[in-house]
């Protein structure tokens with residue numbers, strides 16, 4: 440099973456520019472979490488901090504009992520082996536075909552024979568739907584295929600924590616759904632802890648078990664998906680609806696006067712953009728039929744039951760509704776646990 444990542448009081452600046460401060464969150468072991476936030480709020484900086492590529496000035500990041508903020512270089516090297524990372528562009532080597540790209544970490548970090556390497560590479564290429572494309576160069580395939588190849592490469596060393604930076608960037612809505620399904624299937628198959636950074640609303644609504652959001656240098660919230668999806672926080676509502684009215688502006692933040700001016704335009708009949716009527720919770724994606732059941736689902740159910748009393752009323756109602764629907768489905772034999 441995946442490993443928990445416990446972040447506490449994390450603060451990161453570049454020179455005098457503070458990116459975020461006092462970020463506290465725990466990625467539950469083996470569950471899928473998503474970190475949302477407008478552009479420039481420091482989501483990628485957060486991912487890089489989790490693997491020790493960037494060093495926040497304060498706080499702790501505890502993984503498998505080791506605080507990577509204070510551990511030795513050797514310990515950090517060992518902890519990094521637990522991670523698989525998919526960077527935004529897939530970060531493939533342009534001169535190597537997909538097979539060699541995916542095989543690279545195995546040849547570099549293990550002493551496996553070429554036949555063992557082949558078995559693993561083909562298995563991962565199949566998981567991401569790229570069997571048959573092994574001989575292609577990264578320049579010969581689409582952006583979506585490059586992302587899937589990057590994902591296959593992130594999986595070959597059997598990671599227990601997978602970080603995915605904007606899996607949807609540059610993809611159309613249908614390809615985004617395919618990659619979302621792949622992430623859910625990977626979670627079902629290897630039960631790894633997954634953190635996805637994204638600003639894709641469809642992905643945020645349907646994929647993660649837990650959602651967090653960065654805004655104005657703070658983690659606005661982090662918790663079970665129902666908390667964010669039923670939230671009345673203006674910044675969350677605006678983000679999920681994609682409208683121009685609200686605290687998020689072109690340069691991330693607006694002042695009160697700007698917000699009042701825009702509200703007046705809308706009151707006078709100007710359309711604020713975005714999509715109306717998307718409130719509430721849509722069902723979470725499930726693993727593709729034929730894949731193992733996601734073990735995270737049962738674990739999350741028990742975990743959420745324990746913290747139910749601490750959650751906001753709307754989130755509580757949504758979770759209870761989910762649990763009741765599930766019990767009814769189990770009773771009628773629609774869900775096999």
Ligand SMILES: Nc1ncnc2c1ncn2[C@@H]1O[C@H](COP(=O)(O)OP(=O)(O)OP(=O)(O)O)[C@@H](O)[C@H]1O
Pocket residue numbers: 453458476477478479480481482483484485638
């Ligand atoms: N190595 C660095 N040195 C200095 N500033 C940096 C560095 N890396 C990132 N930043 C700054 O940190 C801020 C946050 O960047 P980051 O890429 O994490 O945002 P993001 O939320 O991932 O944005 P997007 O959604 O657009 O990808 C930006 O202002 C960026 O310029």
